[in-house]
Amino acid sequence: MPDINVFVLGLDEANLPTLQEVPEAESYRFHRLLSVEELQSGEVSVPDLLARARKQLDAFEGSIDAVVGYWDFPVSTLVPLLSRHYGTRSTSLDSVVKCEHKYWSRLEQAKVIDEYPRFGKVDLSAEDPRPPEGVRFPMWLKPALSYSSELAFGVKDMDEFRDAVAQIREGISRVGRPFEYVLDQLDLPPEMEGVGGQVCLAEEALSGLQVAVEGYVHQGEVVIYGTLDSINYPGTSSFLRHQYPSALPAPVQERLRDVSSRVMRQIGMDGATFSIEYFYDPATDAINLLEINPRHSQSHAELFEFVDGVPNHHCMLSLALGRDPRLPDGEGRYRTAAKWYHRWFTDGVVRGVPDAAAIEQVEREVGGVRIDVVPQDGQALSELEQQDSYSYELAHVFTGGRDEAELREKYDRCIAALGLGAEDVRPDAARTGERR
Template identity: 75%
Template sequence: MDEKNIFVIGLDEANVPILESGPGAHRYRFHRLLTIEDLQGGEVSVADLIAKAEGVLDAFEGSIDAIVGYWDFPVSTLVPILSERYGTRSTSLESVVKCEHKYWSRLEQQKVIDEHPRFGRVDLEARDPRPPEGVRYPMWLKPALAYSSELAFSVKDEADFRAAVAEIREGIGRVGKPFEAILERLDLPPEMEGVGGQVCLAEEALSGVQVAVEGYVHHGEVTVYGVLDSIDYPDSPCFLRHQYPSTLPEPVIRRLHDVSRRVMRQIGMDGATFSIEYFYDPATDEINLLEINPRHSQSHAELFAYVDGVSNHHCMLSLALGEDPALPYRSGPYTMAAKWYYRWFADGVVHDTPVEEEIERIEREIPGVRIEVVPEKGQRLSQMAQQDSYSFELAHVFTGGDSEQDLRAKYDRCVAALSLIFDATAPDDATTPDGQEETETGTETETDAVTDTVTDAVTEMETQGG
């Protein structure tokens, strides 16, 4: 059988072993197309990225069988642009932008579903910007496009609103300006004329249990292949973990499937994966759509492999190659799995991180575990890229187990074994103060607090019917 050359935009080291262990991988040859630094560092130039990618592809002497990616903008938009240029399979650029542009996405959603919050645009050019009419506090302010939760702010009153507007005004251009270059490639509907890419969206805050729905569209048919729970740290909008499969009642999961199918048909996606984030409120039995991602989540890849036996990368690759994207069901070695976000909620300078051999030792000693340390030795946490507005990621810990207690126990053991050491400082400090007390994470107190956090979140969900 002929070897297939698959170009992965922003291929990172963490995903290489997952891609190479999937079904049929013996006949795939993966090629990195642009680096993470190319795609996410500093000011983004879409034209420069396209030119650089075309230079690599034009110089390649073999067949170009697929061009894929599993990151947000600009990767999500580069996939259809380059696929059209080189004759590979992809959904349309318009369908991707309808998902990525949060305001346009809301306009499309409200045509077919009621399960979304009140929303509206905030005029950043006004001398005294105000919340949109009908959108009430508490609310979220966010750019129409941003990396992860960058520049997304929880707003409880007018003072919060003004502070968030000031920060969004200052930073919105980094991604908003290059996004406008993408919008220029499309024939926009009347409701999007003059909107542009540097738009601020206000949405009423949602409450309940956060859930992610993953699926794909193949020959026009929408298939949902997984529903996952997302649990936050207490009193924080930051993820503590994603857990698969969801513990929500089956009737709620069926409703999530139905809403997802209706929305993705309206978006017009085909031949691609998607991941939709929702809130489900057990007290009111309400479902609300938070956002649509026009790609599957690479954060969940290990979880599907642990539980179903094959990662969700399989769907992306199969669709790009014109093959059957169906995943196996519950054929993995574990009953459930989780991705944990080990975070720190203050700034600091990392003094010590485990070397690769130490991480491999921990993974050998604790079955069903994979660890990714995020900061580098000597790095200031506030200088890390792709962090949300409220915390810093120290490590990602993937665990597979037979119960939630098993997942928590493995995570706690990993945190304690990592022993990340850094100086804790205020977020706006330029240097570490002399005599600052050194902090070692992973102590008994720390891991007990994390365990209590998870237990509280799970107990609350179970009490409310989750």
């Protein structure tokens, strides 16, 4: 069988092994199309990225069989733009933007579901910005476009509101300004005229258990293939781990599937994967949609491989190649799996980063784990990009096991063996949202 050439926007070393574990991977040739640094560092230029990508593709002498990606903007929008030019499969650009632009996404959700928080725009140009009418404290302020919860702030009063607005004003252009180019490619509905990409959204804070629903749309059919629990560090909004499969009751998971299906049909996605984040409040039995991602979560690839036997990258690749995207169910080595986030909650300089050989030794000794260290030795945590507003990631630890107790035991062993830490730059300065 001839090689199938798959161009992956932002192909990184962490995801290459899981891409190579999908069915029929031996027939795929994976090509990096632009680096993660090019795609996500600083203020990107979509026209420049398109030109660089097209130059690389035009110089390629073989067939261009698929263009795919598993990152947020600009990757999510480059995929349909390039696919349209080269005749490869993808969902439409407007369906992606209706997910990525948080304000437009809320407008679309409101047409078909009731499971979302009160929301509204914040006028960043006002001399004294105020919360939108009807949106009450506590609330979250966030740009309509951002990376990994960057510039997203939980606020409980006007003082915190003003502080968050000041920081969003300063940083919103990094992603918002490049997104203007994408919006210019679309025929926008009346409710989106003049909104643009540099808009701030306020949403009433949600409570309860966080959960993620992963799925795809194939030939108009919405398919949910997994539901995962997201557990935070106690007393924070920062993830401690994602755990698969979800422990929520089956009736709740069925409601999540129903809401997800209605929303994705309204969005108009087809031939692509998605991931939707929710809150479920056991006290009130309420479901609330947090956000829609127009791509599957690369963070969950190992979890699906551990439990189901195939990483979720399989769905993305199959849809891009016109193949059956179905995943197996429960055919992996473990009954449950988790991705853990080892975090630091103050700025500091990283010390004691183990080399590749030391990490591999820990993985062998513990078994059923994979470790990715985020910073480099001697790096200041505040130099890391795409961190949330309250913490820094030192390492990601993937664990598979028979139950939650085994997942936790493996994680604890890995963290103890790694010995990762940071020397605090300001010992008394726990992060309060300031960006340096």
